[in-house]
Amino acid sequence: MPNLPAPYVSPWKDLARNLRALWADLGLRVRELWRRNREGDLSVPAFWPADLAPLFWPVLLTIVVALVVSAAVKLNNLRAPAQLEGEQSGGPTQAQVITTEPASPKQLRGVTTLQTPIREIPAIETSLPDEPVAPVEMEEVQPPVALQLDPLLDLFLDGSAPDGVLNEARPEPADNRLVLCVTEAWWELGDLQRSELAKTWQERSHQLGYSELQLVNVEDRLLARSARVGDGMILFNNVPPA
Secondary structure: OOOOOOOOOOHHHHHHHHHHHHHHHHHHHHHHHHHHHHOOOOOOOOOOOHHHHHHHHHHHHHHHHHHHHHHHHHHHHHHHHHHHHHHHOOOOOOOOOOOOOOOOHHHHHOOOOOOOOOOOOOOOOOOOOOOOOOOOOOOOOOOOOOOOOOHHHHOOOOOOOOOOOEEEEEEEHHHOEEEEEEOHHHHHOOHHHHHHHHHHHHHHHHHOOOOEEEEEOOOOOEEEEEOOOOOOEEEOOOOOOO
16 A cells, blocks of 8 residues: 555644643642542651651642742832832932023012011029038948848747747758758757657748758757658667767
8 A cells, every 4th residue: 555645734733732731740640649648658757756657748839939929029019119229219209300590670679678686695694602612421321231141040949848948940952952950959958849840840940941951050960860761760870979
């Protein structure tokens, strides 16, 4: 058979047909992505909750669009002042050009000059006193006396113990501990009174937020401490020092 020439096909028709096919393929791919995203089939970062997987890509797309719009708005705001400066520096406008013509002699004849006398302002004489003013003596202000107060110690001096027993309250925040220093009058109390007083101080230290209470003498010798197992206080050296 003789080779017949191929029929002529316009390339514009092929382009239109390809564009329609491309648009249809793009729509199918978008639908496929939407379906996979709705089913949670698309990959998401590990930190994103699995229940909210369908929302990751829409949220990300929204953020990207918002950033692009914000950048475009800022760029437009930056370009607007530059355009205004260029317009203002481009040269004088018609309103800025002022032309003046010299007045004719006829116009000058009708002009009358007004001369008003200028009144002289009398000078104000100021006289200084001959005698120097004595400086005002300032009374010496005595500095206030610093008060020696220990608010933490005052919380334990409420009459629960005889006067002169408690000497110092020393907090140790690093160990969450409160140390109370007692004087020699501690040994003048009975065993039962010392035990009840130590228990009362322990309850008050717990109310102040301390987990441990220690009682020491003026030589920093341990006399009592909180029980590490259970509640209550453990008293040491129940015999006064010789």
